[in-house]
Amino acid sequence: MKRVEKRNRPPLSCQPCRSRKLKCNRGSPCDTCIKRDKQSSCQYAENANRDKPKNTTGDRLQNLENAVLQFIQKEATQTQDQPSTYTPATSSNSGTLRLTGGQPQYVDSTHWLSILNDIKEVREQLSTQEENDTEPQPEVDLVFPTTSCSISEILLSLPPRPVCDGLVSQYFNAKFMMLPIIHPIQFQKEYEQFWQDPSKTPMLWLGLLFSILGLATTLRQLTGLPVHIPAETFRQRTMQCLVVGRYTTAKTYALEILGLHIQSSFIGQSDSNPNFWFLMGIVIRLAFQMGYHRDPSHHPSLTPFESEMRRRVWAVTFQLDALVSFQMALPSMIPSEFCDTSLPRNLTFNDFGPDTTVLPPSRPLSDRSSMVFTIIKSYVMTVFKKIVAHTQSLSPPPLEITVMLDMEIRETYNRLPTNYKMTSISKSFLDSPNIIMEKVCIELLYLKGIMVLHRRFLQPRGNDSGTREEGSINSSTNRFRDLCLEAAMQILARQVDLHAACLPGGQMYENQWMLSSLSTHDFLIAAMAVCLELSTISPHTAERGSYLDALRTSHTIWQTRQGLRDAKIAVQALGIMIRNIESRQDRMGNEGVVQSQLMEDPVTGVLEGSGDLDWALLDQYFQGLDGGIEQGEDPYLGLDWMV
Numbered sequence: 090m091k092r093v094e095k096r097n098r099p100p101l102s103c104q105p106c107r108s109r110k111l112k113c114n115r116g117s118p119c120d121t122c123i124k125r126d127k128q129s130s131c132q133y134a135e136n137a138n139r140d141k142p143k144n145t146t147g148d149r150l151q152n153l154e155n156a157v158l159q160f161i162q163k164e165a166t167q168t169q170d171q172p173s174t175y176t177p178a179t180s181s182n183s184g185t186l187r188l189t190g191g192q193p194q195y196v197d198s199t200h201w202l203s204i205l206n207d208i209k210e211v212r213e214q215l216s217t218q219e220e221n222d223t224e225p226q227p228e229v230d231l232v233f234p235t236t237s238c239s240i241s242e243i244l245l246s247l248p249p250r251p252v253c254d255g256l257v258s259q260y261f262n263a264k265f266m267m268l269p270i271i272h273p274i275q276f277q278k279e280y281e282q283f284w285q286d287p288s289k290t291p292m293l294w295l296g297l298l299f300s301i302l303g304l305a306t307t308l309r310q311l312t313g314l315p316v317h318i319p320a321e322t323f324r325q326r327t328m329q330c331l332v333v334g335r336y337t338t339a340k341t342y343a344l345e346i347l348g349l350h351i352q353s354s355f356i357g358q359s360d361s362n363p364n365f366w367f368l369m370g371i372v373i374r375l376a377f378q379m380g381y382h383r384d385p386s387h388h389p390s391l392t393p394f395e396s397e398m399r400r401r402v403w404a405v406t407f408q409l410d411a412l413v414s415f416q417m418a419l420p421s422m423i424p425s426e427f428c429d430t431s432l433p434r435n436l437t438f439n440d441f442g443p444d445t446t447v448l449p450p451s452r453p454l455s456d457r458s459s460m461v462f463t464i465i466k467s468y469v470m471t472v473f474k475k476i477v478a479h480t481q482s483l484s485p486p487p488l489e490i491t492v493m494l495d496m497e498i499r500e501t502y503n504r505l506p507t508n509y510k511m512t513s514i515s516k517s518f519l520d521s522p523n524i525i526m527e528k529v530c531i532e533l534l535y536l537k538g539i540m541v542l543h544r545r546f547l548q549p550r551g552n553d554s555g556t557r558e559e560g561s562i563n564s565s566t567n568r569f570r571d572l573c574l575e576a577a578m579q580i581l582a583r584q585v586d587l588h589a590a591c592l593p594g595g596q597m598y599e600n601q602w603m604l605s606s607l608s609t610h611d612f613l614i615a616a617m618a619v620c621l622e623l624s625t626i627s628p629h630t631a632e633r634g635s636y637l638d639a640l641r642t643s644h645t646i647w648q649t650r651q652g653l654r655d656a657k658i659a660v661q662a663l664g665i666m667i668r669n670i671e672s673r674q675d676r677m678g679n680e681g682v683v684q685s686q687l688m689e690d691p692v693t694g695v696l697e698g699s700g701d702l703d704w705a706l707l708d709q710y711f712q713g714l715d716g717g718i719e720q721g722e723d724p725y726l727g728l729d730w731m732v
Contacts, residue, residue, distance in 0.1 A: 103131045118289070124239050126292050126334055186380045186388040233328040243295065243333075244287055246326050252317050253298075256305040263308060265523035265603055266356060269459040270345050270402045271301070272394075274442045293342045296330025299323050300349035307353050311602040324353055339379045344402055347372045356602070366417045369409055373422050376406050382428040393448045394441060400433040404463050411474045415541075416610050420481055421474060435461050454506045462527045465509050469531060472498040473538040480541055488565060494542055495572065502535045511583070514590045514597070522600040525590075529583065533611045536576040536583075540618060543573035547621050574622055574636075580615035581639045588646045613659055616643050620666045640667055 106113035106121055113119045118131035247253065257280065261273050276297075283290050283298065303323030306316050327350050336343040351368050376382065381403040385396030407423055414421045434451035437458045441448055454461055476494050479486050502510075511532040517525055546569040587604065590597040597603070619636050626633060644663040650656040 100134050103133050105130050120239070120241075123288065124333075128289065128291070186383075186390065233332050237333055238329055240288060240290070240292065240295065240333075243299075243326055243329060246299075246318070246322055247287070248302075248317050250284060253302065256302045256309075257298075259308065260301045260305040263305075264521070265526055265600075266304075266308065266352065267459065268348055268352065268405055269463060270348060270398070270405055271297070272398060272442065273438050275394075278443075292330050292334035293336065293340050293346065296327050296334060296336075296346045297342045297349075299327040299330060300346045300353065303327055304349050304353040304356070307356055311356070312599065320353060324350065327353075337375070339375060344372060344375055344379065344381070344406075347375070348402070348405065363417060366413045366419070369413050370422055372406055373410055376403065381406070382423070382430060384430045386431075392443075392445075394443050394445050397433055397436070397441060397448060400430055401460065401463070403430045404433055404467055408463070408466060408470050411470055411477070415473075415477050421477070425474065432464055432467055433460055435464055455508060462509075465505055466531055466534065468501050468505065469498070469534050469538070472501050473534055473541075476538050476542045480544065491542060491569065495539065498535060498538045498542070502531075505531070514586050518596065522597055522603065525597065526600075526603045529587065529608065533580060533583065533608055536580050537611050537614070540573050540576040540580070540615065543569040543576075544618065546570040547573055547618060547625075570622075573618060574632075577615040577618040578635075578639055580611055581619065581643050584612045584615075584646060585642055588649075609653075609655055612643065613655065616640065616659065616663060620663070620670075623670045624666070637667070637670060640670075 100107060101115060102111075102113035103115075103119055103122065105111075105125075105127060106119060111121050113121060116123075117133075118128040122128055122131035248256075257276075260267065261271075261276075279294060280298070283294070287295075300323075302318075303320050306318065306320040306323060309316050310320060327346065331343070331346060331350075334340065334343075336346070347368070351365065351372070354368075355362060355365050380388070381399055385391045385399050391399070407428075410423045411421055434448060435454060435456060435458055436449065436452060440452075452458065452461075454465060472494065476498065479490060479494060509528060509531060511528040514525060517528075520528075546566050587597065587608075589595060591601045591604070592598065619640055623633065623636050623640065640663060644660065644667060647656050647659040647663065
């Protein structure tokens with residue numbers, strides 16, 4: 090029989106589909122590769138070679154040796170001509186920023202991948218090829234449990250371009266809530282490319298677009314403007330893009346998407362929410378994985394533009410971690426001693442862009458830009474984080490360190506530009522609401538730092554006679570306690586100022602949503618500090634009247650916001666304390682009644698001054714109000730985080 094020779098015909102399927110025996114629609118890229126986010130691997134061979142011999146083990150070893158020699162020669166050439174895409178670990182243990190497939194991944198110098206320097210890039214190339222040739226296993230995402238879908242299904246939720254244009258414009262023109270981590274010039278270029286062929290868009294960039302649309306829609310809802318698509322729809326699509334795009338592999342835009350998604354989910358919520366803290370943990374760990382905690386100067390492969398944008402992302406992440414961790418009464422998740430990323434420069438978006446080769450010098454802090462608020466707040470935040478770590482120490486912190494931290498935070502605040510120091514809102518009629526809120530945030534952070542630093546000195550006075558012997562322990566304790574109460578009273582005064590500005594006709598009336606849960610928490614902790622002082626001082630103390638008046642005013646303000654869970658707790662707590670403080674003098678001396686009330690009502694008992702104030706007991710009491718925690722309520726209803 091005559092042997093029939095087979096003709097070498099061009100293959101109809103792309104290489105990935107042929108190797109996996111998957112259905113290929115012959116697109117460029119095909120739908121299968123788009124769904125797997127492997128558009129770059131979707132390639133078609135010019136002709137099929139059926140007689141090509143298979144590589145033996147010896148051939149593969151020879152190829153590997155040749156590849157190593159070629160790589161060494163190529164690296165030597167790149168070193169002379171241009172920066173390499175790989176930055177080797179240095180003697181300072183700076184670690185390595187590996188760019189695999191264009192995606193940054195940080196590897197510490199102690200990791201085995203950093204130790205294997207000789208053949209590192211070859212191994213990476215081989216492992217990348219092996220990953221492309223292996224069918225991915227289905228993943229279960231515990232953070233975003235959403236159903237996987239194709240890009241065509243996700244695009245069905247995209248509104249018409251004119252609507253998208255309006256929402257994108259609203260996001261980039263928002264002043265107070267816009268995180269300065271997306272460069273508008275770069276985004277506009279990518280945005281135009283997206284509309285040319287949306288089906289070819291990388292899944293994570295699509296997630297970035299949906300996160301921006303979701304945040305802009307949330308802002309519209311908060312300000313009472315009409316919306317075309319609910320913000321929740323955009324948030325659901327954002328989560329799907331994150332999962333399908335495999336954000337956990339530390340891909341480009343993953344951090345930015347998560348930051349905007351968290352902001353969109355929790356903006357305008359005046360109640361504390363522990364989910365915010367849990368999601369921040371994901372953001373922080375992803376930032377570590379991508380090396381954001383190390384300054385980009387360690388990695389010359391990064392462009393000036395990339396370096397500056399990474400510093401911006403890290404600055405925002407660092408601040409959110411400090412604030413949210415403190416709100417949850419938990420240690421910060423970012424160990425400062427292992428981070429050296431410098432602050433970003435005070436530059437407008439017009440000062441630098443993707444094509445910038447040399448960054449311009451930083452503008453003066455008196456020049457307003459989208460970044461200056463974050464920079465100024467970072468100065469106070471750095472000291473605040475030291476204070477929180479100092480107070481959370483397992484051993485009694487030395488008084489000398491307490492004094493030094495008090496001086497440091499006061500000096501830091503005093504050095505801030507005058508236009509970022511708060512005055513009465515009624516005297517700030519030239520300031521826009523976003524500028525007022527920026528000043529308030531910085532002032533509250535400063536006052537909160539002083540109050541937290543000296544919080545442990547709120548206890549029964551060591552010398553009721555009023556004599557304060559200089560240099561004695563009692564004198565130091567009294568002085569620190571007074572500093573704590575002074576800061577708490579200033580915070581409560583700012584609460585009154587903001588409340589008046591939020592009334593009809595006030596400067597903040599149409600922007601009440603700006604009062605986030607973080608500032609709400611500040612007012613609560615200040616009120617609790619004053620309550621604690623009133624529960625321990627004599628009814629005849631001179632300051633008692635001013636403290637009680639401030640508490641009554643705060644209680645009245647909270648009564649106007651009882652639709653919020655935190656406000657409901659504040660009204661109940663302050664109401665009980667005020668009633669007991671007002672009638673405390675009449676009940677003094679009746680020890681039997683006090684002990685009976687301690688059994689029936691722990692709040693009444695602890696406020697009688699019959700021993701130390703038991704905040705754990707107070708926490709249990711408020712968790713038991715209204716029959717305890719109802720189904721669907723947040724389990725973190727206690728008051729442990731108020732101290």
